[in-house]
Amino acid sequence: MLDAIRQLFNAPEHPSIDAMIVLSMAIIIAFTVSYLIKWTFLAIAQKRGKPSLTFIFNAIRLPITVSIILIGLNSSLNVFELNQNLASKLISIFQSIDVIVWGQFVYRSSQFSLKQLSSRNQEGSIIRVQTLPLFENVSAVLVVLLIMYLLFITWNIDMSAWLASAGIIGIAVGFAAKDTIANLLSGVFILADSPYKIGDYIVIDSGERGMVTHIGLRSTRILTRDDLEINVPNAIIANGKIVNESSGRHIKSRTRVAVEVAYGSDIDQVKSVLMDEAAKETQICQEPEPRVRFRRFGASGLHVELLVWIDDPEIRGRVIDSLNSAIYKRFALEKIEIPFSQHDLHIKSMPKTPE
Missing domain, CATH: 3.30.70.100 (Alpha-Beta Plaits)
Known part of the structure; x- marks a missing residue:
């Protein structure tokens, strides 16, 4: 292929020219594929009203374009007889860029998917509008950790010590913040199951009754009839019985x-x-x-x-x-008698009178 292009343009055989030809071919292919996706798959998805496919085809154009250009750039550098150490570092740099570009695609896709799932508002679904911020943050952290892991592998960095340290830190944090974690998880399920909502009158296991004024990931606030606001940890509510006086077939x-x-x-x-x-x-x-x-x-x-x-x-x-x-x-x-509590006392025997 390279010889055919060199003969077509009557170009002399030289590493710099060969590298430019390879890189130019990669750029042409990359933009051809990008615009092919835009004018065919993306256009069809938009025409048929498919938001998920529209997002995917639109978001994937950049990582595909960058990957093809990086492959072409790597191939063009292989034309030169580079030092092995330098070539290895350049390859690591290209792979790192590729990992970051595809990582942002995975991040954007996960955020879009979570928003789509929360907008459906399905009964019993954990991912809802209320729990969306939590899942977005968790998804972002997981994607960042995955990108860091792949970058470490790309640069041949030993992960054993890092993983061991992360495991020890995770266990320590888990023990130290077990109550907080329990409240957070309970808050997620409360928001997902929706046993009550803001404005409902509820009675919890301990007997407190009031109107729900705030539902957070850590706690729920209840305003009693005495105008006292009670802050109840979600773990207590999730593990107890809740009477929702505002739910049922109607508010009556x-x-x-x-x-x-x-x-x-x-x-x-x-x-x-x-x-x-x-x-x-x-x-x-x-x-x-x-x-x-x-x-x-x-x-x-x-x-x-x-x-x-x-x-x-x-x-x-x-x-x-x-x-x-x-x-x-x-x-x-009406002379209707409300009775007092009545008790009959039976004396079996009277005490003897002293003489």
């Missing part, structure tokens, strides 16, 4: 108002009074409608529950207070 939730009436009370009258007071309450929903349930026979009286629905968990305390007050006043008017 059922509230129970438990009352106890004395034995002998007219149970139908009690139910009627409770339903009447529920109908007067403006803070509850009329659909589903309120209902009354006679639950059980207690030690001192009959246990009855008024079940009502509210639009927002935030007003639960106010609704229970309003209904309790109204029921207590109405029971007093």
